[in-house]
Amino acid sequence: SYELTQPPSVSVSPGQTATITCSGDKLGNRYTSWYQQKPGQSPILVIYHDAKRPSGIPERFSGFNSGNTATLTISGTQALDEADYYCQAWDSSLGVFGGGTKLTVL
Amino acid sequence: EVQLVESGGGVVRPGGSLRLSCAASGFIFDDFAMRWVRQAPGKGLEWVSGINWNGGSTGYADSVKGRFTISRDNAKNSLYLQMNSLRVEDTAFYYCARENLEYSSSSGFDPWGQGTLVTVSS
Numbered sequence: 001s002y003e004l005t006q007p008p009s010v011s012v013s014p015g016q017t018a019t020i021t022c023s024g025d026k027l028g029n030r031y032t033s034w035y036q037q038k039p040g041q042s043p044i045l046v047i048y049h050d051a052k053r054p055s056g057i058p059e060r061f062s063g064f065n066s067g068n069t070a071t072l073t074i075s076g077t078q079a080l081d082e083a084d085y086y087c088q089a090w091d092s093s094l095g096v097f098g099g100g101t102k103l104t105v106l
Numbered sequence: 107e108v109q110l111v112e113s114g115g116g117v118v119r120p121g122g123s124l125r126l127s128c129a130a131s132g133f134i135f136d137d138f139a140m141r142w143v144r145q146a147p148g149k150g151l152e153w154v155s156g157i158n159w160n161g162g163s164t165g166y167a168d169s170v171k172g173r174f175t176i177s178r179d180n181a182k183n184s185l186y187l188q189m190n191s192l193r194v195e196d197t198a199f200y201y202c203a204r205e206n207l208e209y210s211s212s213s214g215f216d217p218w219g220q221g222t223l224v225t226v227s228s
Binding site: 001030031033035037042043044045047048049054084086088090093094095096097098099100 | 212221
């Protein structure tokens, strides 16, 4: 079965750039989405089709996908960006999530 | 306002059954694929099942295949998940989620419902 691998945790200082990776075999050939989940809340979509932002998502969120790695970048990270982030792709008609990355802003 | 509201969660014994429902509003339900995603307490997200706009195509995670059945009633703007032969490891919050874009199958999941908790315990 297809697997997506994320680092368990990433730390960033306020105002700096946070980079979260998601690795999978030939992931660049698949569309990748990213979700943000804060404690006690449902996930929200922050990036789809590798690099597109849904309406209402700040411009500081961006995505890129090539080769075996997709990347979520948060520029000018703010304290309110502290959350768990999950990547997601498709293996034929089956959805696959990465294990999630806890982003700490300190 | 686009809204998804799950119901039907609860406590069930191993081997038992539950039927989850997801009531959709604020959008043309027929135009979108729908998904179920679960999250065990303190754990990550797990895709469970998906269904296309008319119910003609469905998919299941290996962990639930043969035990869970996804369905939809477009006349009632509702999505369902019939869960049979439940196991302790099925304990989780179950979220229904809409495909982000209409007539699409890989545009991400948005929005999500608030989730309903299923607890399988003896």
